[in-house]
Every structure is written in structure tokens, then in C-alpha cells.
Amino acid sequence: MKIISTPIELKEYLKNFNKTIGFVPTMGALHEGHITLIKEARKANELVVVSIFVNPTQFLKGEDLDKYPRKDEADKKICELSGVDILFFPDASSIYSKDEVSILAPNVRGFVLEGFSRPGHFSGVLTVVMKLLNIVNPTKAYFGKKDAQQLNLIALMVKQYFMNVEIVGVDTVRDSDGLALSSRNVYLSTKDRKEALKISSSLQTAAKMILKDVVNVENIIKEMREVLNPLEIFYVEILNLDFEIIKEVELGNTVILVEAKVGDTRLLDNIWL
Known part of the structure; x- marks a missing residue:
């Protein structure tokens, strides 16, 4: 497994691959749900890329950005054991600049349900997903159905921006007691x-x-x-x-x-x- 930390290096590395790419974007603290996404990507693609990036723009003031669970070494091992080919592990300074072009969630679908109580959250989600998809340029990108509104908005963004990637929703994985993994x-x-x-x-x-x-x-x-x-x-x-x-x-x-x-x-x- 190759670990890459900057967008430029990853784009340069991937440009010579003429293979189908399955991409699994995550915020780390990987669990069985993430492993299921990786397995689905592995089954359908020649190359599997996973990103781990705790995206600051989707956290509102006072939320858990600073204490969000981080298990970097364990996550690397999980990716290696799951057959990941490339692990993309950037920091915020390589993803964002001081003067950012804005991507805004749609006025209706982006500000209902979770978007109602967390205004601006989905704008941050769509921004980072757009960036990651442009960096990796995957054939297919895999997201859990547990975050149904997020999945819907990402699929909408891909459709409306005429992006050349297939968004794949994967069923929620649950613990033995029925609790959805998170x-x-x-x-x-x-x-x-x-x-x-x-x-x-x-x-x-x-x-x-x-x-x-x-x-x-x-x-x-x-x-x-x-x-x-x-x-x-x-x-x-x-x-x-x-x-x-x-x-x-x-x-x-x-x-x-x-x-x-x-x-x-x-x-x-x-x-x-």
C-alpha cells in the first residue's frame, strides 16, 4: 500500500494508470462500515484509493472537530489489511487555501433535515467531496447509505456538474445489537x-x-x-x-x-x- 499526502503527488501518481479506480473518502476512525465500502470498491475496480481527512469546513462552531476520533496508525493497518492500493492522507493546508471558491449546498435539499440544524454543514461536505473527486478522478466513489442526505446531495452535485464518476451507495452496517456503526x-x-x-x-x-x-x-x-x-x-x-x-x-x-x-x-x- 502506498501512502500519499499531497494532492499534486497523488494526481501525478495516478495519471499514468489506465485502470478503473474505486474511491472511498473517509474521515478516519475506520470501522466495519468503512471496510465494507472498501470491499465493494475492491470487487468492482482494479485500483482502490481511500482518503482519510477530517474536513474542517463541515464542522460548525462548537462542534467536535478538535475531539473527533483519530486513529491514524490503526486506520493505516486496516487499509493495508483490506487491500487498499493507495491511502491519501492530506492535511488541511494542502486541501484548502486562504481565498476559497465556494460550493454551496442547494437552497432546499441542503437546508432541511440535518442541514436545518447544521446550516452550512453540507456546503462543507460538497466542497471537500468535489475536491477529492477532482484529485482522484475515480471511476466509482463509494458512500454509506447511513448518511442518506449526504449521499443524495453528492449524487445531485455529480449530476448537476456533469462529473464523470459513478456514485455508489452501500447499505448500512450494524452492530450485533442493531446500532448503526459510526x-x-x-x-x-x-x-x-x-x-x-x-x-x-x-x-x-x-x-x-x-x-x-x-x-x-x-x-x-x-x-x-x-x-x-x-x-x-x-x-x-x-x-x-x-x-x-x-x-x-x-x-x-x-x-x-x-x-x-x-x-x-x-x-x-x-x-x-
């Missing part, structure tokens, strides 16, 4: 983790209702909120795959999304139906 799970105490299971339980409740032919969105959300009580809920929404409001669940075109705070930690989860 680098931020390390923040959870034993008590918090038990409370966090209400998030996946609320989604299971929704799925069971739908299996019993309950498709009214308002009724499903009401039941989900009862399961989530007393967590601080940022949103519970049921949308179509274009992230538009719907009144009834349509199988094959629905995503159910939850964001809630457990202790001091914000957690996201969803199911795609």
Missing part, C-alpha cells in the same frame, strides 16, 4: 448506548407497520416518536428517494430518516424501502 459511537457511555438503540428500534417499528400495510406517513411517524421518547429528536421524516415529502409509503421509493441526540452525541440512522 465513528462517533465511541462517545457513547454504556447507558447512552442502550438509549441509542431506540433509534434503530423506531425504524424497526416503522418497518413492521409497513409490513402490516400501514402506509400513512403521519401514523408511522407518530409511533416512531413514541419509541424514541425521551431522546432529543432533531427529525423523523419519511420521504421519497428524491427527498420529497410524501403522504404514503411507496415500496422501492421511500427512505425513513431519524436524527436524535443521545447524551452529547448526534446520531443518524435510516432505512431504505
